[in-house]
Amino acid sequence: MTSIKKRIYLSSPHMSGQEQEYIAQAFQTNWIAPLGPHVDNFENEFAAYVGIQNAAAVSSGTAAIHLALRLLDIKTGDFVFCSSLTFVASANPIIYQGAQPVFIDSEPETWNMSPVALERALKDADRIGKLPKAVIVVNLYGQSAKMDEILTLCDHYRIPVIEDAAESLGSTYKGRASGTFGKFGIYSFNGNKIITTSSGGMLVSNVADAITKGRFLATQARDAAAHYQHSELGYNYRMSNVLAGIGRAQLKVLDERVNARRAIFDRYRQCLSDISGIQFMPELENTRSNRWLTAITIDESQLGVTIEQLLEALTEENIEARPVWKPLHLQPLYEGTSYYSHSENVSVSERLFRTGMCLPSGSNMTEEDQMRVIDCIKSSILNKLIT
16 A cells, blocks of 8 residues: 655745744634724834834735725726736736736846836837826736836826735835835735735735725724624734734744745755756845745756656655746736736746746745755656656
């Protein structure tokens, strides 16, 4: 009978051991319902960590994006530019608001929004009088986009930026925390993120009134009245006190989690970079990625194996790995949506989707587990070359 090997996950939750103390406080004080002192403290501690003035804890990163769009008065008929190489949650809130997305390609140095493509898209939009009401910039797999170039373009056209830092908490761009460059920043605490509250997210901004309004909208937009009165549409988007307690404990170990993931990336690079045909996701100069996931690209002609074959080999070893995100402009949901490639003949996001994959990168992954992944990749390539 063949024994089943231990499952190695792509990015599993990593508890600090202190979470139970905060959960116990919530139970002892009976702050189980949404809101409570843990929520207030989590918001303040998080804002202090990333170096921004205001934060609102919400139910997910998607909810945070949706609130940001509401706060920017995005509505039916408006256009919003958005990175194409990202998870669908980055763009779906645009549709919630009845607006229309325009997808922007990546560029090679960060895999994130191409300033070249963005500039072309903005010039076209300006010429026909349909400039976007916002630009959503995603920081993929922990790597910050080229924020200086992107902000210069958006400032020129007076377009607010929403920085989707769902994957880049703990990363920095020129010494400043990822997620703090736009008018709004959003973070995710989903179970696979670098820190987790099981589910949850954070909306941040240096505009205090905006975050105050965001909290109002996230709490069903209840007016200040003794009875339940509602003058505008709101949502049930606030984080619970229990989950915020988990977040407070997780935030204390965030720097350790970043260092662990960077060490995992370094080990992969040390063991695999000498193989012709394997390249690693770059790190832009003057940035520090949290390396949430170690992402690689392969040249099948040099390596002798395909992405599909590598993924199949890892699956057979009970190891979870994934292709990079499928660009949103290729998704059936967004068929026919406008898309601006990096250059006329080069779509960087499509190339990365064809050639890229993400390796297990959880901060609780042991060196032994990681060597299992590395050995599986090497043996797959070797076996293919022999046959």
